[in-house]
Amino acid sequence: MNKVKRPYKRRTYIINKKFQYSFILRNMMFLLITFILIFLLMFFWNIAKFRQGFLIQPPNNEYVEEWAGEHNVAPDSAEYAYQFIIQARTYTFFDLTWKPLLIVFILSAVVLFISNIYYSHKIAGPMYRLKIFLQQKINNEELEPIRFRKTDNEEFHELAAKINEALKLR
Numbered sequence: 001m002n003k004v005k006r007p008y009k010r011r012t013y014i015i016n017k018k019f020q021y022s023f024i025l026r027n028m029m030f031l032l033i034t035f036i037l038i039f040l041l042m043f044f045w046n047i048a049k050f051r052q053g054f055l056i057q058p059p060n061n062e063y064v065e066e067w068a069g070e071h072n073v074a075p076d077s078a079e080y081a082y083q084f085i086i087q088a089r090t091y092t093f094f095d096l097t098w099k100p101l102l103i104v105f106i107l108s109a110v111v112l113f114i115s116n117i118y119y120s121h122k123i124a125g126p127m128y129r130l131k132i133f134l135q136q137k138i139n140n141e142e143l144e145p146i147r148f149r150k151t152d153n154e155e156f157h158e159l160a161a162k163i164n165e166a167l168k169l170r
Contacts (some may be wrong), residue, residue: 042100
């Protein structure tokens with residue numbers, strides 16, 4: 001009895017280059033899209049919030065004028081300018097970034113979840129079909145040649161051809 005020597009692949013992580021590299025490329029594209037979305041959202045958020053490029057929001061001029069009237073401070077004095085600066089709203093980095101980052105995170109999570117369902121289905125569907133086929137063989141049921149969908153990965157079609165050939169099911 002001839003034993004077929006199989007290559008030792010336990011430490012080989014890239015077994016099917018075409019399939020694995022395309023899968024990795026798809027996931028890396030989602031990462032790239034996420035970075036681009038973060039950049040664009042931060043850019044447009046900055047334009048919308050800070051058209052003049054300031055990181056402070058000046059107070060309402062009427063409020064400072066009212067304060068100046070109550071304290072008998074002239075509008076052209078240093079005290080008036082100081083009060084105007086004190087009443088300004090300053091923004092921290094967190095104030096500036098949490099909303100856009102949250103939006104990008106939620107959108108990316110939704111897109112990644114949907115795409116992972118789609119791509120995992122393209123693998124899980126043929127594996128389920130193969131499982132059913134093998135269960136029929138174990139139960140000694142009559143077998144028809146195994147076939148996968150036209151849209152399934154080319155490697156699954158090659159696997160089906162090898163199984164059909166081994167079981168002489170043409």
